[in-house]
Amino acid sequence: MRIPPFQRFRRFSQISAVFVLGMVTGAVMYNAVFHLGYNVLWLNNQEMRVEIEQYRNDIKTLKKYNNTSTVIREIKLRMEESKDKESTSGLDPVTVKEIISKMGTDLEPMRGRSMFDIDTDGKLARLLLDGKIYIVREKEYSARIRTMLVMEGVLQIWVEINPYKRS
Known part of the structure; x- marks a missing residue:
């Protein structure tokens, strides 16, 4: 049995190899673009879900x-940038929203309280929440209350969120 020389098929194998590599590269590029768009969509969806839940709570309290x-009818939590830039660089918006929603559930008993008793309630909130550790996506974060302000039935709280470092 005689084997044909490979030189006859060399050009065909080169063209087919370039074609297969082009297909693989195109599939990788398409997959990267698809996942990038899907990730942006997922992040927006998570942010909207947290906002919808917060708005539902606000509507229920405002009706009540x-x-x-x-009385305090609405609680708004805002994240304040930390002085240490390395600590906040790892926080993505979804993580911040989840931590803020967890803090909102912790502060829920303050709704309906008198605005004139905020001095005692504010001290209590600071003692309970200052330095509290929240676990989001299997990572630990500590929250620190920076400022509390009550105006026209809205309690606004600025918090500083940092990754928790065990000492």
């Missing part, structure tokens, strides 16, 4: 306390 003007 719409006739009284001296």
Whole structure:
């Protein structure tokens, strides 16, 4: 049995190898673009879910306390940038929203309280939440209350969120 010389098939094998490599490269590029778009969509979806839940709680509270003007009807939590830039660089918006929603559930008993008793309630909130550790996506974060402000039935709290470092 005689084997044909390989030189006859060399050009065909080179063209087919380039074609297969082009297919693989195109599939990788398409997959990367698809996952990038899907990731952006997923992050927006998570942010919207947290905002919807917060708005539902606010609507329920506003309906409950719409006739009284001296109670805390709404709690707004805002993240304040830390002085240490390396610690906040690892926080993505979804993680921040989840931590803020967990803090909102911890602060839920403050809704409906009198605005004039905020001095005792504020001290209590600081003692309970200052330095509290929240676990989000199997990572630990510590929250620190920086500022609390009550105006027109809205309690606004600025918090500083850092990854928790065990000592």
